Amino acid sequence: MSQRIDGHPYEMIQILEHQRREGNTIGFVPTMGSLHRGHQALVEASRNDGNFTVVSVFVNPAQFGPNEDFDTYPRDNDRDFELATAAGGDLVWYPDVADLYPAEAQTSVLPGDLAAKLCGVSRPQFFPGICTVVLKLLNLVRPHQTYFGEKDFQQLAIIRRMVADFYLNVDVVGCATVREDDGLAMSSRNRYLKPADRDIARTLYRTLQAAKAAFAAGERDATALKTQLTEAWPQGLELDYLAFREPEFLNEVTQLEADTRLFLGAWLRGIRLIDNAAVG
Incomplete structure (x- = not known):
């Protein structure tokens, strides 16, 4: 039976500690919700690797610019839970903004040259926001493997570099882009x-x-x-x-x-x- 946890990560951390004591590996799929077949492919990849699979759903304010679509970004937590669990997700976590960005927090991640090209030119806040939230999520979930789609290949390369630079003990798995029937990359x-x-x-x-x-x-x-x-x-x-x-x-x-x-x-x-x- 898949589990849903809203808000504070304490209960999730306890469940994952139990899974580790049982000898199970943890797979992690971080998302911003509004799930589609591409996200489900990441969950399925984790399940196929034999992992107890965690999916996070969090619309990260730190990666949106002042004129971007944070307020209107599509959100449907119940539908996301159904899609994540249908793909094999064992636990779906919905952190609140205050859980990941408490008022007293002052530290963020500043990625290097990889983030200063392509999407990073027109969206300079984007990759610092992604790196900061992904580092927080990885430290809370402490997975053995984490899964990202190649559709956001620059993001994948930056996360791999951050994991290597900070000696994080997690394998970053890239998964092929999933496309609509007409070839459009799913988004x-x-x-x-x-x-x-x-x-x-x-x-x-x-x-x-x-x-x-x-x-x-x-x-x-x-x-x-x-x-x-x-x-x-x-x-x-x-x-x-x-x-x-x-x-x-x-x-x-x-x-x-x-x-x-x-x-x-x-x-x-x-x-x-x-x-x-x-x-x-």
């Missing part, structure tokens, strides 16, 4: 899209597919391919970035390799869209 913000906007939003997926096709055909010049893809970008979709990067430190490349990733960020009527994939 909680997709529900903001009007039916007429979906084909425009699919530009990101089509661009990734075009890059893969060019690489398969022998293209290795990253600058030339970037120019080609940028020139084909449609009006009405505001391009934030289109960049070929290596997968560990996300440095720009001039020559494409199989593991080079194309990163895309855009805005459509104020809705944030991101996607990425390896070209090989």
Whole structure:
């Protein structure tokens, strides 16, 4: 029987201590709620690894800018509990803001160069907010493994770097992007899209597919391919970035390799869209 815990983490910590004494490993999927099939795939990956699986649902105020959608971000805790448990979650925790950001707290995490590119340029508060809350969550849950989707690949790379830099005893597992039937990467913000906007939003997926096709055909010049893809970008979709990067430190490349990733960020009527994939 799956358990739901609202608020203070004390009860959760006691349950997880019991699981460790029983010899069970802990898997952890941190989310901001508004769960979808992509989140469920993370929960299933943890269960398939044999873990007692914890899902947290917390809309983190620290990662939103002053003009972003914190107040309107979709929230449905009962539905999230149903989806998390249907995927195999054993415990779903809903911390309050005061649990993770008590009034006396003063310390936050300042990530380095990995956070100063791609999404970090237009959203400078985003990755410090993510790192701070993820470090708090990992210290409270103390999982053996934690699961993040490759759709937010920059976030995944930053979390891996933070875990290594702070010698945290947890394995960060990246899971493949889950897509809608039309190729659009699953995202909680997709529900903001009007039916007429979906084909425009699919530009990101089509661009990734075009890059893969060019690489398969022998293209290795990253600058030339970037120019080609940028020139084909449609009006009405505001391009934030289109960049070929290596997968560990996300440095720009001039020559494409199989593991080079194309990163895309855009805005459509104020809705944030991101996607990425390896070209090989």
